[in-house]
Amino acid sequence: MTDAFTESLEAKVAEVAAIDDLLARGLAALEARQKLAASDQDLYAIQRAAVQGLRPGRTWAEVGGLFGRSYAWAEAIAKGRSSKRSKADHDAESTPHAGAAEGHGPDTDTPDQQ
Template sequence: MTDAFTESLEARVAEIAAIENLVERGLAAREAREHMAVRDRELYAIQRAVVQELKPGRTWEEVGRLFGRSHAWAEALATARSSKRRKSEHAAQQTPTARETEGHGEDTSTP
């Protein structure tokens, strides 16, 4: 990150933190995070495209090394197998717990 970017972001966070009204502060923080999330997705797409363009003629290890990361990171990013999935991409149903799988009832030992 550039110093100007970091300084700008830090200034915006400080500005939001200084808002006295709690609701306004919370709303400003939510809005800023939403804007950052959109930009994060755009940057992720750029990074993914770069990794895909670098791959031909290189191993995943070489591509990962160019970014200071592992071969698994590079391959996962390029093939959309990243952990940065949206909630809508997760399984529709929860995985059963070990208790349920073994036929045990709901755990009622904790309040």
């Protein structure tokens, strides 16, 4: 079933794809994706609030079932552990190097070039 949203989105994709100039096409695609991402975050917040609102008196499995999903999905959405979190929610720390947990320093030596 095609709805107005899907039709609008498909029309926008076709409009961007039809732009002849590569730079203009790329910039138009970037702008459209940024708008889509911002709207996705807004929709995620609405969905999260709905899951949280449905939780009292229900198990996570029951809430997940209302959406046709698992208990883990419902719990992750409600607690903000979904892959749809905004970038601001993520830690800025990099992954520690191998051996860091054992107290080893990073390997900074390079093999001799011959």
